[in-house]
Amino acid sequence: KINSPLEAYKYLPQTNCGECGEPTCMAFASKLIDRSGKTTDCPPLIKEKKFAKKLAELDKLLAPEIREVAIGVGDRVAKIGGDDVLYRHKLTFFNKTKMFFDVTDTMEESALVERVKKITDYKKFYVGRNLLLDGVAIRAASNDPAKFASAVKKVIENTELPVILCSFNPAVLKAGLEVAKDKNPLLYAANKDNWKEVGELALEYKVPVVVSAFNDLDALKSLAKTFADAGIKDIVLDPGTYPSGKGLKDTFTNFLKIRRAGIMGDTEIAYPVMAMPLTAWMSGISDPVSASYWETVLASVFTIRYGDVMLLHSMDPYATMPEVHLAETIYTDPRSPVAVDSKMYKVGTPDENSPVLFTTNFALTYYTVESDLASNGINCWLLAVNTDGIGVEAAVAGGQLTADKVKDAFEKSGFDLKKDVTHNTVITPGLAARLQGDLEDKLGSKVLVGPMDSGRLPGFMEKNWPP
Numbered sequence: 001k002i003n004s005p006l007e008a009y010k011y012l013p014q015t016n017c018g019e020c021g022e023p024t025c026m027a028f029a030s031k032l033i034d035r036s037g038k039t040t041d042c043p044p045l046i047k048e049k050k051f052a053k054k055l056a057e058l059d060k061l062l063a064p065e066i067r068e069v070a071i072g073v074g075d076r077v078a079k080i081g082g083d084d085v086l087y088r089h090k091l092t093f094f095n096k097t098k099m100f101f102d103v104t105d106t107m108e109e110s111a112l113v114e115r116v117k118k119i120t121d122y123k124k125f126y127v128g129r130n131l132l133l134d135g136v137a138i139r140a141a142s143n144d145p146a147k148f149a150s151a152v153k154k155v156i157e158n159t160e161l162p163v164i165l166c167s168f169n170p171a172v173l174k175a176g177l178e179v180a181k182d183k184n185p186l187l188y189a190a191n192k193d194n195w196k197e198v199g200e201l202a203l204e205y206k207v208p209v210v211v212s213a214f215n216d217l218d219a220l221k222s223l224a225k226t227f228a229d230a231g232i233k234d235i236v237l238d239p240g241t242y243p244s245g246k247g248l249k250d251t252f253t254n255f256l257k258i259r260r261a262g263i264m265g266d267t268e269i270a271y272p273v274m275a276m277p278l279t280a281w282m283s284g285i286s287d288p289v290s291a292s293y294w295e296t297v298l299a300s301v302f303t304i305r306y307g308d309v310m311l312l313h314s315m316d317p318y319a320t321m322p323e324v325h326l327a328e329t330i331y332t333d334p335r336s337p338v339a340v341d342s343k344m345y346k347v348g349t350p351d352e353n354s355p356v357l358f359t360t361n362f363a364l365t366y367y368t369v370e371s372d373l374a375s376n377g378i379n380c381w382l383l384a385v386n387t388d389g390i391g392v393e394a395a396v397a398g399g400q401l402t403a404d405k406v407k408d409a410f411e412k413s414g415f416d417l418k419k420d421v422t423h424n425t426v427i428t429p430g431l432a433a434r435l436q437g438d439l440e441d442k443l444g445s446k447v448l449v450g451p452m453d454s455g456r457l458p459g460f461m462e463k464n465w466p467p
């Protein structure tokens with residue numbers, strides 16, 4: 001395993017030819033280490049026979065500890081696993097937890113199609129991006145191959161999302177595979193009773209497969225090893241998910257043990273893990289709000305530790321919103337805060353009399369301020385100052401938000417406080433109050449200190465605007 005650009009550099013052609021788009025091989029080596037580049041991006045390494053051995057060695061050394069498994073095809077392919085660390089601040093977590101929502105083959109056709117569309121069209125706007133759901137899990141509640149095949153056909157006709165085929169009956173899985181074989185579905189699941197037949201299906205159709213053993217890690221590892229020895233590479237582990245608080249400790253411990261062993265080099269169990277929060281609906285909880293609650297609790301716990309793919313049921317907003325938000329947060333790369341472009345933005349329809357504000361380009365800060373302004377009908381100009389994606393308070397303390405930086409951002413945006421507005425005034429965030437004097441000197445403008453919290457901007461504007 002290699003962790004530094006210098007180590008990766010040894011395997012590169014070292015000609016600095018620039019064909020990869022980087023000025024030097026060392027710069028490219030850095031991209032390999034942070035996984036923003038792949039060995040296939042270096043044409044000489046790929047094309048020239050003399051580098052073949054080094055390429056093979058480098059690929060092996062760069063491979064993540066936990067195998068990366070792809071479900072589906074095309075733009076919406078769901079990649080899971082691929083992690084190298086137990087704690088995200090040691091590097092980052094790759095491949096956000098993928099959320100598959102269930103349908104069953106006993107649903108009425110219209111209800112099935114409607115739910116598939118709902119899963120496909122789900123969209124939640126959050127700090128500048130849309131959070132989406134990842135796939136459809138088709139459960140063979142009928143245990144009838146023909147019925148299952150018909151449901152799988154309906155699903156893949158109505159979505160491009162990846163699918164998971166769910167049954168312990170190999171005949172049912174085969175019927176589904178015949179319909180969806182071009183979609184690289186995930187097979188759920190092989191267990192102690194059906195592993196031989198399901199393993200053969202995975203090999204024959206070349207698809208990823210889940211091995212399942214409830215609360216029995218030895219059996220789970222043994223199944224995974226048997227499959228790996230048979231030549232199946234894309235394996236997902238299902239150690240079982242207890243349906244509610246009872247048993248949660250065991251499930252949690254199993255997830256920890258599996259991931260710790262995988263990261264520490266036990267290749268026999270170094271595969272992505274499946275969590276099944278939808279078991280909350282199968283636990284005898286009759287109240288749907290309680291079932292949704294427990295499902296969301298389980299999804300949250302195993303997003304943090306270490307569910308790579310999940311089967312879920314509830315699409316109520318109070319269930320899906322925390323689930324997709326948490327996954328987005330945990331899998332945000334801590335090395336590069338989410339940032340918006342540093343420029344002047346229009347909120348609403350501002351004119352020459354409208355207020356001018358600035359904030360930082362940390363996406364969470366920017367969109368919070370923008371939303372507080374827009375939802376209160378405040379037409380204004382909002383400058384996002386480049387603070388390397390750091391929020392206001394930390395950026396002021398750390399020197400990323402200074403009067404010079406604000407001046408520079410105004411200049412780069414092309415916005416002239418003396419010409420583009422009539423009032424030559426700018427409003428600073430309350431948390432950057434101490435920049436006021438320096439800003440007035442640097443900008444030659446009047447500087448008003450705004451509220452500490454952008455939620456108070458409407459009240460502030462009522463009292464202080466026009467200046």
Ligand code: SF4
Pocket residue numbers: 012013014015016017018019020021022023024025028029041042043044045
């Ligand atoms: Fe080096 Fe390969 Fe990039 Fe050329 S293409 S600079 S050889 S890493």
